Amino acid sequence: MKPLAAAAVLLAFAGSALAQLASLEVIDREFAGMIRDAAPSVVRVGIGRVEASGVVISPDGFIVTHLSVARDPKMKAAGARAAVTVPGRGTLEAELIASDAATGTALLRVAGAKSLPAARPGRTEDLAVGQFLVTIGNSFGSAQESQPAATLGLLAAIYRSADGQVDRLESSAATNPGQAGGPYFDADGALIGLARELPNGSDLATVTPIGRVRDAYAGVPGGDRLFDKPSTLGKQMTRARLLSQAFAIAARRARGGLVTLELVRRAAGATATAAEGAEKKGPPALPVRKGPVTATLVDARGIALAAAPPFTDDVESIQAHLADGTSTAARVLARDRKIGLVAVILELAPGTQLPLLEEAPASELDIGQFTVAVGSPFLPGSADPMFVTAGLLSGQHRLDAYSDALETDAGVNGKNAGGALVDLRGRLLGVLLPPALPFGQDSGLGFALPLVRVREILPRLLDGRDVERPYLGVTMAPPPAGKKGALVGEVAADQPAARAGLEKGDLITALDGMPIADPRAFSDYLARSKAAGDALEVTALRGGQAVQLRVVLGKRPE
Amino acid sequence: MRVARRSLATRLAALALAAVAGAAAAAAGDPAAEEPVLREAERVQQSLVALVARIRPATVAVVRYLEREENGKSIEVPGGMGSGVIFTRDGRILTNVHVIENASRVEVVLADHRTLPAEVVMEHAKYDFAVLQVKAGNLPAAEFAKTSLVVPGQWAIAAGNPRGLGLDGEPVVTLGIVSGLGRVAGGQFDYLNAIQTDAEINPGNSGGPLFDLDGRIIGINGKIATRDDVVANVGVGFTIPAAQIQAFLAAANKGEPGYSGLVIAGGTHEKGGVVVGSVIPRSPADKVGIRAGDRIVSLNGRGIDNFTTWSNEIALLPNGKTMSLQIVREGNRAITKKLTLQSPAGAR
Numbered sequence: 001m002k003p004l005a006a007a008a009v010l011l012a013f014a015g016s017a018l019a020q021l022a023s024l025e026v027i028d029r030e031f032a033g034m035i036r037d038a039a040p041s042v043v044r045v046g047i048g049r050v051e052a053s054g055v056v057i058s059p060d061g062f063i064v065t066h067l068s069v070a071r072d073p074k075m076k077a078a079g080a081r082a083a084v085t086v087p088g089r090g091t092l093e094a095e096l097i098a099s100d101a102a103t104g105t106a107l108l109r110v111a112g113a114k115s116l117p118a119a120r121p122g123r124t125e126d127l128a129v130g131q132f133l134v135t136i137g138n139s140f141g142s143a144q145e146s147q148p149a150a151t152l153g154l155l156a157a158i159y160r161s162a163d164g165q166v167d168r169l170e171s172s173a174a175t176n177p178g179q180a181g182g183p184y185f186d187a188d189g190a191l192i193g194l195a196r197e198l199p200n201g202s203d204l205a206t207v208t209p210i211g212r213v214r215d216a217y218a219g220v221p222g223g224d225r226l227f228d229k230p231s232t233l234g235k236q237m238t239r240a241r242l243l244s245q246a247f248a249i250a251a252r253r254a255r256g257g258l259v260t261l262e263l264v265r266r267a268a269g270a271t272a273t274a275a276e277g278a279e280k281k282g283p284p285a286l287p288v289r290k291g292p293v294t295a296t297l298v299d300a301r302g303i304a305l306a307a308a309p310p311f312t313d314d315v316e317s318i319q320a321h322l323a324d325g326t327s328t329a330a331r332v333l334a335r336d337r338k339i340g341l342v343a344v345i346l347e348l349a350p351g352t353q354l355p356l357l358e359e360a361p362a363s364e365l366d367i368g369q370f371t372v373a374v375g376s377p378f379l380p381g382s383a384d385p386m387f388v389t390a391g392l393l394s395g396q397h398r399l400d401a402y403s404d405a406l407e408t409d410a411g412v413n414g415k416n417a418g419g420a421l422v423d424l425r426g427r428l429l430g431v432l433l434p435p436a437l438p439f440g441q442d443s444g445l446g447f448a449l450p451l452v453r454v455r456e457i458l459p460r461l462l463d464g465r466d467v468e469r470p471y472l473g474v475t476m477a478p479p480p481a482g483k484k485g486a487l488v489g490e491v492a493a494d495q496p497a498a499r500a501g502l503e504k505g506d507l508i509t510a511l512d513g514m515p516i517a518d519p520r521a522f523s524d525y526l527a528r529s530k531a532a533g534d535a536l537e538v539t540a541l542r543g544g545q546a547v548q549l550r551v552v553l554g555k556r557p558e
Numbered sequence: 559m560r561v562a563r564r565s566l567a568t569r570l571a572a573l574a575l576a577a578v579a580g581a582a583a584a585a586a587g588d589p590a591a592e593e594p595v596l597r598e599a600e601r602v603q604q605s606l607v608a609l610v611a612r613i614r615p616a617t618v619a620v621v622r623y624l625e626r627e628e629n630g631k632s633i634e635v636p637g638g639m640g641s642g643v644i645f646t647r648d649g650r651i652l653t654n655v656h657v658i659e660n661a662s663r664v665e666v667v668l669a670d671h672r673t674l675p676a677e678v679v680m681e682h683a684k685y686d687f688a689v690l691q692v693k694a695g696n697l698p699a700a701e702f703a704k705t706s707l708v709v710p711g712q713w714a715i716a717a718g719n720p721r722g723l724g725l726d727g728e729p730v731v732t733l734g735i736v737s738g739l740g741r742v743a744g745g746q747f748d749y750l751n752a753i754q755t756d757a758e759i760n761p762g763n764s765g766g767p768l769f770d771l772d773g774r775i776i777g778i779n780g781k782i783a784t785r786d787d788v789v790a791n792v793g794v795g796f797t798i799p800a801a802q803i804q805a806f807l808a809a810a811n812k813g814e815p816g817y818s819g820l821v822i823a824g825g826t827h828e829k830g831g832v833v834v835g836s837v838i839p840r841s842p843a844d845k846v847g848i849r850a851g852d853r854i855v856s857l858n859g860r861g862i863d864n865f866t867t868w869s870n871e872i873a874l875l876p877n878g879k880t881m882s883l884q885i886v887r888e889g890n891r892a893i894t895k896k897l898t899l900q901s902p903a904g905a906r
């Protein structure tokens with residue numbers, strides 16, 4: 001069939017329930033099939049106190065696992081054997097052949113093995129940030145009496161050595177204790193790396209690419225037989241591979257509208273130590289990124305938004321690196337403290353055209369659509385220039401003052417906070433907010449400020465004014481049954497509402513002449529349209545009488 | 559008929575995919591070459607959005623109130639929250655026991671933003687699932703998935719009320735895959751046969767559904783693994799499978815675990831199977847002559863490899879069900895024993 005004819009068939013089925021059903025069924029079948037094929041090569045490795053994962057890389061018994069297996073004191077004894085649990089074959093003994101600190105791996109061999117199910121290696125050169133990864137391993141020791149666990153994520157980042165070689169990968173697929181040394185597969189089921197470090201701070205799991213493992217053990221006797229399964233790529237375009245490519249395309253497009261901010265800090269001295277000491281009190285705080293941070297360009301005049309936490313008092317100057325490789329100085333313009341964003345302004349040469357991202361039409365926003373969370377937290381040259389996670393648009397929720405913050409299950413941490421939440425076409429949905437307690441980071445509860453709200457705060461930020469949330473000093477309750485409005489509860493003494501004469505029991509029905517249905521509409525109006533210092537015309541019913549009051553909004557008392 | 563038409567659509571979709579394959583290989587920053595890939599991905603997305611629109615209405619937030627003594631007076635305070643899923647049109651809702659236990663009052667928030675009082679009509683104190691009833695009709699109920707067809711790698715969507723985000727009647731959806739089957743997790747409740755998923759589950763998701771891509775209930779989410787004492791998702795959640803819930807919903811004494819009177823010595827025998835440590839006198843197992851020292855190697859035709867598979871199999875058997883046990887006695891003699899599980903109260 002010619003491509004044109006196929007496209008016609010596609011059109012004929014687009015939108016039909018039948019085609020939709022088929023497309024989801026295919027996904028299930030492909031992912032389940034891929035895991036079914038890859039899982040037999042995944043092993044649990046145990047010795048001494050080490051509980052790790054590994055992967056069979058030759059039918060005659062070579063297994064790669066984590067370096068910690070080689071480092072365990074018990075492994076160092078003469079004749080020591082690690083316990084290797086192969087799915088369906090029970091527990092076998094394996095000796096240590098070699099280890100390599102540079103890749104964080106160890107090479108084991110099951111003596112006398114003949115037909116172990118070996119993984120099919122992929123090509124490190126073909127890796128793209130944003131593609132799918134599946135890791136399978138002994139998470140929390142699950143593979144001791146049961147199957148290993150499979151988790152899905154994206155290739156979040158690629159790090160390169162000085163000579164440009166792929167040195168290290170970062171994966172958003174959940175990786176947990178027991179999974180060190182566990183394999184990562186691509187959407188075609190090809191082995192592309194092994195878990196090197198478990199998630200830590202703002203780092204997701206780091207992965208040693210398979211090419212480096214191959215190089216490390218090329219000189220081992222029998223090393224020529226490692227990875228000897230041919231690297232075949234199915235000719236058919238699977239839906240899994242296609243989705244994988246789509247995420248990578250979205251990420252690459254989004255990257256153009258991001259900048260990397262290099263925060264030049266005063267040398268760490270006595271003050272920094274004191275600050276760290278202070279941080280240790282109270283509930284556990286989320287890690288604050290010290291390295292370069294992500295910012296999203298939101299205005300042609302050179303305004304970018306970034307997550308606020310890294311902008312501590314010790315930041316002396318800011319260097320902004322654009323996606324096209326140019327760099328320029330930048331400075332903080334204003335802060336929106338409550339939502340946790342800062343606006344920076346780039347010093348641009350006259351006539352500079354900034355690559356602003358295309359905006360996703362707000363009317364097309366659907367809960368359940370794919371979202372890609374893109375960051376640019378790397379200095380030029382150290383890595384492929386982006387950090388990517390993906391998920392769904394999980395909901396739109398009340399978050400602080402906003403009732404329509406975009407919620408996503410794409411992992412958000414210090415690396416992509418301040419970055420862009422985009423759709424499959426790389427169009428901007430919102431700016432990723434810094435992770436905050438109690439939601440945590442990378443927990444699947446990430447938030448972005450939608451574009452409409454970005455536009456609302458922009459004029460104030462452009463004036464160099466910090467966004468201070470307005471404060472009224474009242475509690476609100478729903479209106480009595482059958483009525484509309486916001487019912488005034490407690491009125492704090494000597495605060496804006498009290499000063500203007502609002503009383504407990506007043507039913508607020510309009511603000512600045514706009515009817516107000518409920519307390520939520522009340523706080524939405526304030527959040528969207530007002531700041532501390534602004535005046536507000538309040539219409540209320542008091543004992544059946546309409547009263548008109550003028551409130552001057554203040555700041556929340558410290 | 560339905561099956562045949564589905565497979566036709568699948569085949570046609572595959573043809574269309576083959577057509578874009580060539581273009582996709584060339585796609586590297588060239589918008590024209592990227593377009594077919596994005597169009598196909600958006601078609602998948604369209605299906606997901608339609609699915610999510612179907613499953614969110616069946617998802618509810620559950621709010622528990624507790625009674626507390628204060629200054630000699632009994633007062634009612636909000637005491638935690640969770641999630642649930644509507645499984646009958648006349649208002650039956652599944653949730654976890656740990657979401658509603660000791661409640662003085664339970665409320666559910668539906669996805670149509672209504673808040674309704676709910677009555678606890680069943681609690682399974684061992685396996686952590688409970689049934690609520692609300693007085694409402696014509697509700698958007700979800701169907702159960704067939705647990706035997708659930709496979710690792712299939713996609714899964716968790717829906718619920720994590721951290722209270724769904725209390726506004728807007729359930730939160732998170733996407734992942736089925737990570738593994740047959741998981742065992744202890745604690746206050748026995749999670750047996752649990753389905754592991756990396757769909758993000760956080761405090762407040764408890765009792766909420768895990769859906770498959772057909773919008774059917776794979777099970778209800780009730781437990782997560784955590785790291786570093788931080789109670790937040792790390793990509794390991796446990797789902798009570800539909801088969802276990804359904805088995806007990808259909809049984810006479812819904813909230814009771816199946817009772818055989820067998821006490822397993824614990825651990826796995828080196829030759830496979832599990833060893834009977836003791837048998838409770840006058841129990842169903844005692845009546846058919848099972849003895850301490852017997853090694854059980856199969857249950858209802860399923861091989862018992864280890865203690866985990868044993869625990870998982872018995873968790874699917876409420877009272878009234880039959881156990882057919884293959885036993886090795888005194889090292890070599892193979893015998894078969896059949897017994898009917900029966901509540902201790904009725905067994906005497």
